[in-house]
Amino acid sequence: AQKVTQAQTEISVVEKEDVTLDCVYETRDTTYYLFWYKQPPSGELVFLIRRNSFDEQNEISGRYSWNFQKSTSSFNFTITASQVVDSAVYFCALNRNAGNMLTFGGGTRLMVKP
Amino acid sequence: DTAVSQTPKYLVTQMGNDKSIKCEQNLGHDTMYWYKQDSKKFLKIMFSYNNKELIINETVPNRFSPKSPDKAHLNLHINSLELGDSAVYFCASSQLGQGENTGELFFGEGSRLTVL
Numbered sequence: 001a002q003k004v005t006q007a008q009t010e011i012s013v014v015e016k017e018d019v020t021l022d023c024v025y026e027t028r029d030t031t032y033y034l035f036w037y038k039q040p041p042s043g044e045l046v047f048l049i050r051r052n053s054f055d056e057q058n059e060i061s062g063r064y065s066w067n068f069q070k071s072t073s074s075f076n077f078t079i080t081a082s083q084v085v086d087s088a089v090y091f092c093a094l095n096r097n098a099g100n101m102l103t104f105g106g107g108t109r110l111m112v113k114p
Numbered sequence: 115d116t117a118v119s120q121t122p123k124y125l126v127t128q129m130g131n132d133k134s135i136k137c138e139q140n141l142g143h144d145t146m147y148w149y150k151q152d153s154k155k156f157l158k159i160m161f162s163y164n165n166k167e168l169i170i171n172e173t174v175p176n177r178f179s180p181k182s183p184d185k186a187h188l189n190l191h192i193n194s195l196e197l198g199d200s201a202v203y204f205c206a207s208s209q210l211g212q213g214e215n216t217g218e219l220f221f222g223e224g225s226r227l228t229v230l
Contacts, residue, residue, distance in 0.1 A: 035218065039155075045204065045221040089155055095219075101170055102147075102206075102219050104157040 002027045004094050006105035013082055014113050021077045021108045023092030029053075034068065034075045035093040035102070045091070051075060082112045117141050120205045120222035127195060128230055134191045135225045137205030145169075146188035147219065148180060149204040157204070163188055164210060192227075200229045 003026040013019045025034065036048040049059065051068050059066045063080045079086055092105040118139045127133055139146060147170075148160040162170035166182040177193045192199060206219040 033218070037221075043202065043226070044223045047218065047220075050218050091157065101159055101162060103159075107155045107157075109155075 002029075002032075002094050002096070002101075002103040004092050004103055004105035006090075006092055006108045008108045009106065010109045010111070012111045012113065015084060016081050017112075018078060018080050019082050019110065019112075021079075021090050021092075021110065023075045023077065023105055025073050025075065025092070025094045025105075027094060027096070029096050031096075033095045035095070036066070036075075036077050037091045037093060037104075038088045039091065039107070040088040048077075048090075079110075082110075084112050084114055086110060087112045118205055118207055118220050118222040120203075120225045122225060123223065124226050124228075126228045126230065129195055129197060131195050132191070132193045133195060133227070134189055135203055135205075135227070136187070136189045137222060138187050139205075139207040139220070140186065141207055141209075141220060143207040143209045143220070144185055145208050145210050146182065146185070147206040147208075148188065148190050149206060149221075151202040151204060151224070153201070160203075161188075161190075195227075195229045197229050200227055202226045 005024045032053045034051045038046040056068050065078045067076045089107045089109045091107045093102045095102045120137045145164045147162045149157050151157045159172050160174045161180045163182045165185050179191045182188045202224045204224045205222040208219045
């Protein structure tokens with residue numbers, strides 16, 4: 001069985017602060033895929049990143065960065081110099097290799113205050 | 115062109131009614147899904163269809179009946195609506211197997227169902 005845990009249900013920061021959203025996963029598969037999605041107040045699910053289990057290289061995209069550590073089964077997401085527009089619910093998710101079921105964490109609501 | 119489109123976007127109805135939500139994808143994917151997002155934002159899979167065949171049914175009540183007339187469409191029909199059915203329903207699609215987008219689901223914009 002697969003499981004994704006986002007222990008932080010809600011985080012509040014002030015603009016320009018850095019913030020890290022935690023994600024811990026459980027799976028028995030040796031090959032799997034990890035994802036982060038953003039859900040802004042408008043409600044749609046916006047794909048942010050996909051990571052293969054065999055690629056532990058960290059990734060940076062602008063103010064976003066992801067830290068994948070297989071040893072601790074974690075795939076954390078950091079936003080540097082947060083902005084009000086980053087306010088959203090962020091979901092971490094896991095899928096099996098060639099899998100057909102994306103398992104989501106419970107989401108972390110990020111509020112960035114001006 | 116919208117990749118995964120759902121209609122209607124909003125649906126308000128009375129308890130006991132029957133309603134449908136339609137979903138279409140133009141990505142050429144072979145697998146489609148319905149996810150339910152409750153008021154606490156939990157996202158949970160309901161159904162998955164691969165090439166019009168049901169492959170996942172996650173203990174969803176019989177009142178929910180998905181129908182896939184072809185691999186580009188997956189509709190959700192709900193009978194005898196209950197208050198607890200109020201949620202946002204997301205349709206998604208993916209292509210199973212190896213490839214650049216393995217495991218990635220493409221989501222529609224969601225359909226907010228409110229049962230009064």
